[in-house]
Structures are given as C-alpha cells and as structure tokens.
Amino acid sequence: MIRPQARPKVEVQDLNAWFRGVHALRGVTLSVPANTVLAIIGPSGCGKSTFVRCINRMHELVPGAHQSGHILVDGKDLHARGVDPVDLRRRVGMVFQRANPFPTMSILDNVVAGLKLNGIRGNHAEIAETSLRQAALWDEVKDRLHTSALSLSGGQQQRLCIARALAIGPEVLLMDEPASALDPIATAKIEELIRELREQLTIVIVTHNMQQAARVSDATAFFYMGELVEHGPTEQIFTNPKESRTEDYVTGKFG
Amino acid sequence: MSSRMRRRAVNVAMTALCALGLLVALVPLASVLWLVVSKGIRGLNLDFFTQLPTPVGEAGGGVGNAILGSLYIVGIASAIGVPLGVGAGVYLAERGGGRAGDVIRFTAEVLSGVPSIIVGIVAYGLVVLPMRRFSALAGGVGLAVLMVPTLARSTEELVRLVPRHLREASLALGVSEWRTSLRVVLRTALGGILTAILLAVARASGETAPLLFTSLNNQYWNWRADQPTASLTVQIFNYAVSPYEDWHNKAWSAALVLLLLVGALSLVARFLARSRFGAQR
Amino acid sequence: MAVKKHTDRAYDAELEELRSKLLTLGGKVEAEIAQSMRALSERDSKLAEQVVGSDREVNLLELEVDESCRRLLALRQPAASDLRFITTALKIVVDLERIGDLAVNIAERAIDLNQSPPLRPVHDLTRLAQLCQSQVRKALDAFVDADVDKAQAVIKDDDLLDALYHNLFNELLALMMEDPRNIRRANSLLFVAKHLERLGDHATNVAEMVVYMVRGTDVRHPHSRENTGQP
Numbered sequence: 001m002i003r004p005q006a007r008p009k010v011e012v013q014d015l016n017a018w019f020r021g022v023h024a025l026r027g028v029t030l031s032v033p034a035n036t037v038l039a040i041i042g043p044s045g046c047g048k049s050t051f052v053r054c055i056n057r058m059h060e061l062v063p064g065a066h067q068s069g070h071i072l073v074d075g076k077d078l079h080a081r082g083v084d085p086v087d088l089r090r091r092v093g094m095v096f097q098r099a100n101p102f103p104t105m106s107i108l109d110n111v112v113a114g115l116k117l118n119g120i121r122g123n124h125a126e127i128a129e130t131s132l133r134q135a136a137l138w139d140e141v142k143d144r145l146h147t148s149a150l151s152l153s154g155g156q157q158q159r160l161c162i163a164r165a166l167a168i169g170p171e172v173l174l175m176d177e178p179a180s181a182l183d184p185i186a187t188a189k190i191e192e193l194i195r196e197l198r199e200q201l202t203i204v205i206v207t208h209n210m211q212q213a214a215r216v217s218d219a220t221a222f223f224y225m226g227e228l229v230e231h232g233p234t235e236q237i238f239t240n241p242k243e244s245r246t247e248d249y250v251t252g253k254f255g
Numbered sequence: 256m257s258s259r260m261r262r263r264a265v266n267v268a269m270t271a272l273c274a275l276g277l278l279v280a281l282v283p284l285a286s287v288l289w290l291v292v293s294k295g296i297r298g299l300n301l302d303f304f305t306q307l308p309t310p311v312g313e314a315g316g317g318v319g320n321a322i323l324g325s326l327y328i329v330g331i332a333s334a335i336g337v338p339l340g341v342g343a344g345v346y347l348a349e350r351g352g353g354r355a356g357d358v359i360r361f362t363a364e365v366l367s368g369v370p371s372i373i374v375g376i377v378a379y380g381l382v383v384l385p386m387r388r389f390s391a392l393a394g395g396v397g398l399a400v401l402m403v404p405t406l407a408r409s410t411e412e413l414v415r416l417v418p419r420h421l422r423e424a425s426l427a428l429g430v431s432e433w434r435t436s437l438r439v440v441l442r443t444a445l446g447g448i449l450t451a452i453l454l455a456v457a458r459a460s461g462e463t464a465p466l467l468f469t470s471l472n473n474q475y476w477n478w479r480a481d482q483p484t485a486s487l488t489v490q491i492f493n494y495a496v497s498p499y500e501d502w503h504n505k506a507w508s509a510a511l512v513l514l515l516l517v518g519a520l521s522l523v524a525r526f527l528a529r530s531r532f533g534a535q536r
Numbered sequence: 537m538a539v540k541k542h543t544d545r546a547y548d549a550e551l552e553e554l555r556s557k558l559l560t561l562g563g564k565v566e567a568e569i570a571q572s573m574r575a576l577s578e579r580d581s582k583l584a585e586q587v588v589g590s591d592r593e594v595n596l597l598e599l600e601v602d603e604s605c606r607r608l609l610a611l612r613q614p615a616a617s618d619l620r621f622i623t624t625a626l627k628i629v630v631d632l633e634r635i636g637d638l639a640v641n642i643a644e645r646a647i648d649l650n651q652s653p654p655l656r657p658v659h660d661l662t663r664l665a666q667l668c669q670s671q672v673r674k675a676l677d678a679f680v681d682a683d684v685d686k687a688q689a690v691i692k693d694d695d696l697l698d699a700l701y702h703n704l705f706n707e708l709l710a711l712m713m714e715d716p717r718n719i720r721r722a723n724s725l726l727f728v729a730k731h732l733e734r735l736g737d738h739a740t741n742v743a744e745m746v747v748y749m750v751r752g753t754d755v756r757h758p759h760s761r762e763n764t765g766q767p
Contacts, residue, residue, distance in 0.1 A: 058426060090429035100424040104442055114428035117438055161424070168428060211613055238615045240752025250615045252547065253540040 007075055009034035009202040010055065010172060015069035017050050019062045024050040026226045028069075032219070037194060037203045039217035039234065041210055043254060046223040048206045052174045055204065056092040057085040073172060090118070093170035097177040099157035101149035101164070108145040110160055114168040127167050134200075135163035136193050155186025162193065173197065175205040179212065191216050210250060214238050222246045288514075295511030298504050304512070308474055308490070311499050318509050320476050324391070324485035325516070328470055329460050331395025331480065336402035336459075337452055343403065344410020344448075349436050351411065359407075367404035374400050375465035383469060391477070391484035394470030398459040405458075409451035413444040446527065453524035457517045463488040487513045547612055554604045554625055561597040561632050562676040564590065568639035569672060569735065573665045576646040576728065579654065587643035594636040601629040617749075624749040628679070631738040631745075635672060638731045638738075645728050655711070655721050660704040661729060667697055668732045671739040678746045690743035691755070697736040704729045 008031035017025040025047045032038045040048045053059040054067055057078060071078045078088060101110045109116070111128040128145070132138040137159040141152070149160060158178060165173060175194075179187040194203060194216050207213050213220050214234060221231040222245070230237065230246040241247045248254050302317050309316030343363070347356055378397035383389055417440045425435040441448075471483035472493060487509055494506035542548045568587050575584035605626045608614060614622050671690055678686035708729065711722045744756045 056427065058423070061426065086429050086431050088429070089427055094427035096420060096423065096427070098420055100418075100420045102421065102424070102439060102443070104445070113425075114430070117425065117428065117430045117434060164424075164428070210615070214615075239619060241616055247616050248540055251618045252542050252544060254543065 006034060008032055009074065010204070011070075011072040011075075012051075012055075013070040013072070015051070015054060015067065015071060017047075017054055017059060017065070017067040019050070019059070019065035021064070024226055025054070025067075028223075028228045030221055030228060030231045032202055032204060034202050035198055035200075036218040037198055037205060037216055039213035039220045040204065040206045040223060041208070041213050041220060041249070042223035042229075043249065044208070045225075047226040048223050049176055051223065052094075052176055052204060052206050055172070056089050056094050056174055058089070058094070060085070090114070090168045091170055092172045092174060093165035093168060094174045094176065095158070095162050095165055095178050097180055099154060099161050099181070101152075101157050101160050103148070103150055105149060106146045107141050107149050107152070107160060110149045111163050111167050113164060118168075120168075128163075131163040131167040132160075134166050134197065135159045136189060136196075137163055153186070155182050155189060158182060158186070158190060159193070162190075166197075170201065172202045172204070175203065177206055177208060180208065187212070210238075222249060224249070291507065291510050291514055294504070294507035295509075298508030299511065303508060307476065308505075311497075311502070314501075316505075318485075318487065318490055318505070318512065320473065321485040321487045321490040321509065322512065322516075324470070324473065324477065325460060325487040325513075327477075327480075328391050328394040328466065328484055328486055329398060329456060331391060332398035332402060332459050333452075333456055335395060336399035336406065336455070339399070340403040340406025340455070341410045341448060341452070343407040345414055345436065345441060347407065347411040348414035349440070360411075363404040363407045366400070367408070370464075371401060371462055372464040372467075375468055378465060378469045386481065388481065389469060389471035389483040390481045391470050392480045394466045394484065394486065395480075397465030397469045398462060401462060401465065402455045402459050406451060406455050409455075410444075410448055413447040413451065414440060416447070417443045450524045450528040453520055453527070457520040457524070460520065461488065461513065461517055463492055467492075487516070550604070550608060550612075551618065551621070554601065554608065554622070557597060557601050557604065558625055558629065558632070559676070559680060561594060561601065561629065561636075562672075562679070564594055564597070565632050565636040565639060566669070566672055566676070568594070568636055569642075569665075569669050572639045572643040572646060573669070575643055576649065577662070579646075579650045581647045581650045584643040584646040584650070588640050591636055591640045594633060598629050598633040601625060605629075620749045620752060624679075624745045627745050628742045631741045635735050635738045638735045641731050642728050645724050645731075649721060649724050652721055655718060655725070658704070658707060658711075658725060660700060660707055661725060664697070664700045664704055664729060664732050667693070667700060668736045668739070671697065671736050672742075675739045675742040675746065678743055679749075682746070682750045684747055684750050687743040687746040687750075691740055691747075694736060694740040697733065701729055701733040701736075 010032040012028055012030050015025055015028040016023070028047075028051060030038075040051065042048050050059060055071055055073075055078075059065050059067060073088075073092065077083070101107075102113055105113060108125075108128055111131055112124040114120075115122065115124055115127065129138060129142075132141065137156060140156060141160075144151075149157065152160060158181075162173075162178075179190045182190065191212065194205065197203060198218075205213075205216065207216075217234045219232065220234045220237040222229045222237065222241075222243075224245055230241060230243045232242070237246060238250060241250060302315055303319075304317060304322065305319045306315065306317035307320055308318065343359060347359060350356065351360065375397050378393050378400065382393035382396050386393070421443060422435055422440060425439040426432070430439070466486050466489050470486060470489070472489050473483045473485045477484045491506050491509045491513065494502040494509065497503070542551075568590060571583055572587045574580065575587065605622050608622050612618070671693060674686055675690045677683070678690065705726065708722045708726050712719045741756075744754075747753065747755050
C-alpha cells in the first residue's frame with residue numbers, strides 16, 4: 001500500500017513512562033501515518049496499554065505516574081504549555097477492553113454522552129445516527145434507541161462504545177484490546193469496522209491476538225519489557241521480521 | 256454408611272438450631288408489632304391524624320400537629336444532613352486517600368457512636384442557647400448530626416462500588432474529572448444513595464432524645480422554624496410518662512402511626528433499591 | 537546456533553516430521569538418479585526396472601508432505617520463518633517428485649537402449665549426469681543446513697549445466713549425422729540428456745526456494761522482474 005509521504009498523524013519521540021516506581025516504557029520512538037492502522041503486540045506487561053494511554057494523556061491519571069519524551073499529534077506536542085488534556089481527549093478517543101456503556105443511560109443517551117457531558121451543542125439525534133451508522137450498529141438499534149444500553153449483547157455494547165467515541169469527532173482512535181472479550185463473530189464485525197473507519201481516522205489498536213493484528217493493521221509494533229523491539233509493515237513482521245525476538249514471539253517460541 | 260447418616264444427622268441438627276435462633280430473634284420483633292398494633296389500632300381514626308391534642312379528660316383530639324411537626328423537623332434535618340453527608344461521602348470516595356480523608360472517616364465513625372442524648376445536648380448548646388429559644392431548627396440540627404456520619408459512610412461505599420472503568424470511559428470522552436464525578440459516577444450510584452438517604456431519614460424520624468431539649472414540644476400547629484415544635488416521638492414520650500390512661504392509649508396509637516410512617520419509608524427505600532439496582536448490572 | 541523451540545512441543549514435532557519426510561524424499565530421488573545412470577552405463581536393465589518400481593514410494597511421500605503442509609497451515613497459523621518453511625516445503629516437494637519422475641524416464645530409456653548394442657561412449661553425458669547429481673545433492677544440503685551460500689552456488693552452476701547440455705546436444709547430433717544407423721540410439725541418449733537438463737532446473741528451483749526460506753526474499757525470475765522494476 002503506497003501512500004503519499006505526508007506528516008505522520010502521531011509521532012512519538014523517545015517516550016519514557018513510569019508508574020509506581022516501575023519503568024514501564026523505555027525510549028519508544030515511532031510514528032503513525034494518517035489513515036493507517038497500527039497494531040501493538042507483545043506479551044503481558046510489555047507496556048502496550050501504558051503506551052496507548054500516554055497518547056491520550058490518561059496515563060498521568062494513574063497515581064505516581066510520570067513520563068518524559070514527546071508525543072506529537074499533527075505536529076503539536078501534547079505536553080506543550082496550554083494544551084488541555086481534557087480537550088485533547090476529544091481529539092484522541094479511546095475504546096477499552098471491556099465495553100463500558102453508562103448503565104443509567106439509554107442507547108441514544110450513551111452515544112451522545114460525550115457531547116452532553118461536555119456541553120457541546122448541536123443536532124444530537126443526527127450525530128447519534130451518523131455515529132451509530134459508522135459503528136455498524138444503527139440497523140440493530142434504530143427501533144430501540146431509548147432502551148437501556150445494558151440490554152445489548154457484549155459485541156453490540158462494544159460497538160456502542162465505539163459509536164460513543166466517534167460521536168465527538170476524534171481524529172485518532174485508540175483501542176485497547178477492544179475485541180478480547182468477544183466471540184469470533186462479534187470480533188469479526190469489530191475488525192471489519194476498523195477497516196472501514198481507517199478512511200476517516202488514524203487508529204492504534206493494542207491486541208494480544210497476533211492473527212487479529214495481522215488481519216487488521218497496516219503496520220505492527222512489537223513491544224517487549226517496555227522497549228519497542230521492532231516496528232514495520234505488518235506483512236513484513238509476520239513473514240520476515242528483522243529482530244530475532246520478534247521472530248520468536250510471532251512464531252510462538254516465547255517463554 | 257454410618258458416617259453418611261452421621262453427617263445427615265449433624266446437618267439436620269444444625270439447621271434446626273439455626274431455625275431456632277431465627278425464631279428467638281423474631282419473637283421480640285413480632286411481640287412489639289403485635290403489642291403496638293393491638294393496643295394502638297383502637298384509637299386510630301381520621302380525627303387522630305388531623306386534630307390537635309386535647310387537654311386531659313377531654314375525649315377526642317389527635318396528634319395531627321405532632322405528625323406534621325415530625326415531618327417538618329425531619330425535613331429540616333434532611334435539608335442540612337443529606338447534602339453534608341452525601342457530599343462528604345463523595346469526597347471521601349473520590350479523593351479520600353490522604354490524611355484529610357482519614358481524619359474525616361475517623362470523625363464519622365466516632366460521631367456515629369455518640370449517644371443520641373449527647374447529640375441533643377450539643378444541639379442545645381449550639382442552637383438553642385444562642386437563639387434563646389427552643390426551635391424546630393435546633394431539632395433539625397440535632398437529627399442532622401445523627402444522619403451525617405452514616406450517610407457519609409454509605410455514600411462512600413456506594414460510590415466506591417461504581418466500577419473504575421466507567422470513570423475511565425467518561426474521562427476518555429474528554430469530560431473533566433469533577434464533571435465525571437458528578438454526572439457519571441454519582442449518577443450511577445444514585446439508586447443506592449437514595450436508598451441510603453431514605454433509611455437515614457427513617458432512622459432520624461424515630462429519634463426522641465435529641466428532640467427533648469431542642470424542639471421541645473408544642474400543643475398547637477406550628478409553621479415557624481424558630482419555635483418549639485411537636486413531634487411524634489416526643490409526644491409519645493409525654494403521653495407514656497403521664498399518669499392518665501387515656502393518654503396512654505393515645506401513646507399506643509401515636510406509636511402505631513410512627514411505626515407506619517417509618518415502615519412506609521423503609522418499604523419505599525427497598526422498592527427503589529430493587530428497581531434501581533436492577534438496571535445497574 | 538542454538539535453535540529455539542516452540543512453546544508448543546507438538547508443533548515442533550510436526551515441523552520436524554515434515555522436514556524428515558522431505559529429506560527422505562530427497563534421498564530417494566537422489567538414489568534414483570544414481571541408479572538410473574548406472575543402469576544406463578552398466579547396461580543393467582534389472583536395476584532400471586527397480587528404479588521404475590521405486591517411483592511409487594516417491595509419489596506416496598509427495599502426498600504425505602502435501603497433507604502435512606495443509607494440516608500445519610490450517611491448524612497452526614504459521615508465521616515468519618515457520619510460514620516460509622512450510623510454503624517452501626509445498627513448492628520443493630513438487631520439484632523433488634518431478635526429479636524422481638525424470639529419473640524414472642531415464643531408467644526407461646536405459647531399458648530401451650540396453651536392447652540394442654551400445655553406442656561409442658559419450659563423455660559429456662557422464663559429466664552432465666555427475667553435475668546434475670551434484671546439483672541435486674547440494675540443493676538438498678542447502679535445504680537441510682538452511683545455507684544460502686550453497687543454494688546460491690547451485691543457482692549459479694545452472695548456467696554451467698545448460699552449457700554442458702548444449703555441447704552434448706551438438707555431439708549427439710554429429711553422431712546422428714555420421715551414420716543413420718546411430719539415429720535411434722543417439723536420439724534416446726538425447727532424451728536422457730534432456731531429462732538431465734530438466735532435472736538440473738528442478739534442483740535450481742529448490743535452491744531458489746531455500747534462499748526465500750532463509751532470507752525471506754524471493755529470487756525467482758530475475759529477468760522478468762527487470763522489466764517491471766520490482767526488487
């Protein structure tokens with residue numbers, strides 16, 4: 001896939017992160033071109049989730065957390081003076097491992113929760129429909145928008161959370177193992193969704209399922225013990241990786 | 256084979272013992288209910304609910320002002336105690352990790368163990384003396400002091416129960432931390448908190464000691480917060496310690512009314528809990 | 537070089553089994569070439585018939601290798617070096633089986649030729665046969681040892697083999713023109729030469745796949761690539 005060389009959407013330069021005395025990320029440098037999907041793989045505890053949470057500055061909410069290095073989105077440093085982390089999180093959305101719709105709200109209210117809670121005015125109903133269509137959930141819920149969000153199945157709830165994240169109009173979407181709690185069919189739907197969303201967003205997805213990373217991403221980054229071991233086109237990582245540690249992980253020779 | 260029979264025998268014996276314990280525990284409750292209902296039901300009529308108390312010897316009359324007064328005083332207590340208690344609980348749950356949190360929690364625990372008569376005396380000193388009069392306000396303050404510790408602890412527990420990932424979901428949407436606490440976390444815990452509030456109110460309604468020298472009593476209707484006010488509990492006390500049998504009967508009936516009031520509040524609380532928590536899985 | 541084992545030991549065993557099946561197949565076809573050339577030079581039709589009979593085992597081994605590869609692809613989702621190894625196996629088993637078939641063809645030619653009096657010895661044929669056998673052996677060694685240098689030597693020597701074949705072709709042509717009574721037998725030898733040349737090509741194919749297996753770069757059809765500008 002040849003894309004014109006433009007400024008990368010997300011650039012990470014020498015990122016180090018600590019929490020509770022643990023040096024969770026060591027000197028990570030990589031960049032993510034716009035409208036591509038980057039998959040982050042690696043064994044448990046390698047720093048994948050920490051990395052992704054640094055990009056929307058949720059890492060700093062962990063007690064005892066701090067970081068060094070630079071993260072740029074569209075060329076602007078996230079930690080520059082005057083950058084409001086709350087504001088940032090509207091441009092860099094996040095979807096979590098467990099679907100977490102707000103239990104006291106209906107499906108419709110959940111989708112526009114980000115707008116309502118932030119006091120953003122607009123045609124909420126229209127935005128909700130657009131987001132639900134983007135999340136491939138509209139047809140399944142259009143007749144019951146006012147029922148409780150908890151009446152949906154696990155896969156539908158996760159897509160609802162994706163719609164909720166999309167409703168605010170982010171440019172980057174971070175996904176922390178979004179399908180790990182779902183059955184294969186629901187997983188396939190989410191993966192198809194990711195492929196479609198790539199046209200409008202830049203996506204970074206953390207996954208412990210290597211085949212999922214292979215199916216869904218354009219580039220893959222392999223983390224081990226806080227270090228970025230290798231980063232390259234997905235096809236290359238899975239057919240001919242350069243680093244022996246990557247090779248060992250991808251072929252199942254780890255541990 | 257005999258060991259199996261022995262196990263069955265032990266099982267039956269233990270079950271019987273537990274059942275016995277249950278019965279023993281139920282007996283006082285049942286006897287109270289029976290006593291109050293049987294002795295109080297005779298005096299219940301519309302007048303009882305709507306009329307002022309009559310002087311000794313005169314038939315008729317009621318505890319209308321006491322019912323209203325109780326509601327009034329408990330209303331004042333709630334207006335003071337609920338925001339304070341719930342607010343403290345939310346603070347403890349969200350930011351109660353440090354020294355300040357420990358101090359507040361410790362204070363709440365100590366306060367909840369203070370005898371209610373002491374609370375009454377404190378309210379006397381804090382409100383009655385400066386105001387130079389007994390008042391519903393003083394009574395309200397006394398009851399509020401009783402409500403705050405338990406409300407704070409319950410609220411803290413309930414807010415802590417809200418799963419962390421709901422907070423994270425809200426924060427990830429670019430919602431500020433305080434708004435997340437208020438509109439997401441609190442809202443999710445609301446069902447439980449409402450139940451806790453109702454239970455605290457029910458408990459406060461049944462207190463007598465704090466009211467004895469704060470709101471005192473009043474034979475007439477009262478709408479002013481700075482005047483002594485009648486309350487069911489004090490009225491029952493007054494009737495019960497009097498030497499008149501007629502008033503004793505009225506005491507039983509008033510006790511029944513109080514029981515019904517508190518029972519109704521508790522029932523509503525349970526109903527709310529089930530319907531709210533049902534949606535919260 | 538310490539080879540790391542898969543966490544799943546059964547997977548390791550399955551890969552090892554695939555490798556040994558391929559090596560067995562390779563060994564058999566190597567033997568077939570040697571035997572068929574001997575049957576030709578020593579005029580031993582019995583040996584030739586043995587070669588023809590042994591082809592059955594070779595075919596069965598090919599089926600087994602294919603089956604193993606399919607199983608591994610379906611059940612193991614192989615990646616990186618494992619994927620390259622299995623796809624290489626799928627391809628070289630075809631080449632090896634063809635080599636076996638060509639050896640059988642040579643044996644059949646031998647049976648035919650042994651029924652007539654011998655022609656005068658043709659030296660280039662012996663040399664061609666030796667070179668082909670060495671190519672096959674080197675290609676198989678390269679596979680076993682995952683040795684890119686050996687594989688590249690095989691690829692290079694294919695030119696030598698082609699040159700030898702052309703010389704032999706001319707020599708046999710001359711024989712035919714000398715005396716019409718030689719035509720039938722010389723023609724048979726020409727067929728043998730052709731079989732050997734094809735055999736060498738298959739050995740080169742195996743070597744090219746070995747380079748892919750080890751390096752991850754596909755070195756086949758370099759001339760076609762020149763036109764499209766692909767690396």
